[in-house]
Amino acid sequence: MSDFSAAHDWLTPVATPTVPTDGKRGLRLRFYSVIFVCDLASLAIGFAAGRLLAAARGLPSESFTLLAAIVPIYLLLSTRNFTADTIERWRVSAWRALASLVTAFFVTVFVAFFLKEVSLISRLSTVIAFICSAGLLLGCRAVVGVIGERVFRGSALSRMLIVDGVNIPLPDGLKIVSCEPIGDTELAIHPLALDRLARHLRGIDEVFVACPPARRSTWSTILKGGGVKTEMLIPELDTIGVIGNKHFAGIASVLVSTGGLQLRDRIQKRILDLAIVIPALFFLAPLLAIVALLIRLDSRGPVLFVQSRVGEGNQLFSMFKFRSMHHKLLDHDGRVSTARNDARVTRVGKIIRATSIDELPQLLNILRGDMSFVGPRPHAIGSLAGDKLFWEIDQRYHHRHVCKPGLTGLAQVRGFRGATHQREDLVNRLDADLEYVNGWSLRRDIVILFATLRVVIHRNAF
Structure with missing residues (x-):
């Protein structure tokens, strides 16, 4: 890149999203925390209801000490899947959480069978505990999901589009910047220019680049070290029917950088x-x-x-x-x-x-x-x-x-x-x-x- 890129900001903001990009990551973490607490509370309340029923019927309460193993197994299965989809596709996420609860339930019962502790477990109170936990779990996920739809307004991820020398329809809801032309063969990018790009990328989860074919290699090289998942818009892919490519704003795209650590x-x-x-x-x-x-x-x-x-x-x-x-x-x-x-x-x-x-x-x-x-x-x-x-x-x-x-x-x-x-x-x-x-x-x-x-x-x- 020529020296002018080190001397001034070569990226110009064109549009900014309704929800600030630098705030979405923090919002997601808060939503993940709320979902985690709600899941934990749902299981605790559900099994507390089952324990009360067991006590009312004069059944041993020790059975619920054994069933408490369901909680860590469920958390191990479910929290590994906390991603943006947990908020954006909350209905699918809720059913996955329910599937994790069912899995945790049967794993615990299976272990109890081998430990010969099944006789201590009240089937009726256990079923009631499971139904209460599952109902509360789905209900809480639904409430948090509806709130998430209003807060994030369509996308839980912060996205940015870089437009370099091409004309494409500009979608809503993301940060859009235009850039001064990059030399087709220049790969030695000045660190000061990259520092300015990094400031635009702060808080961004995904980047999309629209540029002429001759500049794609340069942009791919620039953004591989940016620590952000990056896709290159390549409209001609649709003309040859490539299998496996994605689309952004109706334009075919390919992944050129997976970003940093998860x-x-x-x-x-x-x-x-x-x-x-x-x-x-x-x-x-x-x-x-x-x-x-x-x-x-x-x-x-x-x-x-x-x-x-x-x-x-x-x-x-x-x-x-x-x-x-x-x-x-x-x-x-x-x-x-x-x-x-x-x-x-x-x-x-x-x-x-x-x-x-x-x-x-x-x-x-x-x-x-x-x-x-x-x-x-x-x-x-x-x-x-x-x-x-x-x-x-x-x-x-x-x-x-x-x-x-x-x-x-x-x-x-x-x-x-x-x-x-x-x-x-x-x-x-x-x-x-x-x-x-x-x-x-x-x-x-x-x-x-x-x-x-x-x-x-x-x-x-x-």
């Missing part, structure tokens, strides 16, 4: 981060204070070095490090890699860089949610591999930003760290980063964290 995976990753970073900051506080004092005594300047780095969805954020160089010689753009015996590095800086202590302030970035413990390392805009900028070397470079950057990552535990003197230094890291984002799992994050302990002190850390 909501459940994001929650798991965030819980792991918070479970580590909060006690880590507490126990490391004395060390952080001592290092800060030594930096102030060793040389003039601030304790922290703050630098803009490319984060999740190609959005820039301020990353914190302990200052390890003389203040007047700091490289805020990251254009010059640190060399061994670099004259810019202070006496304290040599120690904290060799031991990776200079990275510890990034715990604050993790606490803020800018970073995660594990992920691709964030790079400065001006970082060079040889004589080329990182983002000019490989068109896949921005794909690594589909998830949060990390304090450590797969590339680091494999030894790909330190200065990038040639193109291969970056490509090795990029391959490892893409392997990580394409095969993420919580287990892998934990393995990488333990593997990092072996490379805290590294021969390339200087």
Whole structure:
């Protein structure tokens, strides 16, 4: 993309939806919470009714302790399906919830049969408990579904349409932006331009792109790192009868990006981060204070070095490090890699860089949610591999930003760290980063964290 894209906002809003796009995600989470609580209350009230009936008939109440196993089994089956369809297609979702309840009921009875506890269960009170729970469940889902239809007005997802050089009918109910022309063969997209795009994508769940055929590859490359599900509008697909493509506003489309981690995976990753970073900051506080004092005594300047780095969805954020160089010689753009015996590095800086202590302030970035413990390392805009900028070397470079950057990552535990003197230094890291984002799992994050302990002190850390 030409330099003008880095100098100003190259996307112009054309239309905005009735419900703000940045608020739909929060609304969905609140609706999921309400549905979860209502489901739990429905089961609790239903089985309480059955328990009262059993007590009135003089039957043992222990039977309902056994039947309480239905609740966790139901929650395990149903909450895995909390998606936008749960709100948009609430009737279908309600029947699926009922099917989960029936499954949980029969699984519990089946287990009770093998435990020889069936004799304790009152059939009449159990049936009444099930009917009450099922009726309340369907009723609550219906009420929440009707309210959801009014609140979301047709779509529980935030959608955005990017129109680049084509004329198509503009549908209602979504954010629409037009863009200045992108060069047909330009794939080295300036990070500042991508940061502006990322701001438009904030809160968006799905993106649709309408552009001439020659620009589709470029847009696909741009949006693969945006962390948002993306579909490309290709009207000519209808003329050849392609099987399996989707439609948007009556125009055939194909999926070019699945976006980042699913909501459940994001929650798991965030819980792991918070479970580590909060006690880590507490126990490391004395060390952080001592290092800060030594930096102030060793040389003039601030304790922290703050630098803009490319984060999740190609959005820039301020990353914190302990200052390890003389203040007047700091490289805020990251254009010059640190060399061994670099004259810019202070006496304290040599120690904290060799031991990776200079990275510890990034715990604050993790606490803020800018970073995660594990992920691709964030790079400065001006970082060079040889004589080329990182983002000019490989068109896949921005794909690594589909998830949060990390304090450590797969590339680091494999030894790909330190200065990038040639193109291969970056490509090795990029391959490892893409392997990580394409095969993420919580287990892998934990393995990488333990593997990092072996490379805290590294021969390339200087």
